[in-house]
Amino acid sequence: MSSITIKKGEAKDIQFTYTIDGVAQDVSSNTFSFKVKENILSETYVIEKADIDFDKTDAANGIVTCNITTTDSNIEARTYIAEIQMIVIAGTNVDKSTDITFIIDEAVI
Secondary structure: OEEEEEEOOOOEEEEEEOEEOOEEOOOOOOEEEEEEEOOOOOOOOOEEEOHHHEEOOOHHHOEEEEEEOHHHHOOOOEEEEEEEEEEEEOOOEEEEOOOEEEEEEOOOO
16 A cells, blocks of 8 residues: 655645556556545545646656645645546546555644
């Protein structure tokens, strides 16, 4: 399981790299989403990022970046669960990441 840790109220870019057998894949025509919720059984998301929120400048090399804004991270400091989804062909080829531990730490400032 992967993990991401940021401070409450912090803005940060999160970079994802897609590979198959260690070889970067061109994902420039794919659609992405990133979602965070309190636990696996929660029905609502505390952070939701749609395809438009992803920087795909380097997608031909398998790299996409999603920005977590200060508003996104201004939630209760605790451990959440997250997942990134990539749609290659809707309903036919959908790839989801393993669970990602998403930690919001308390901030001094």
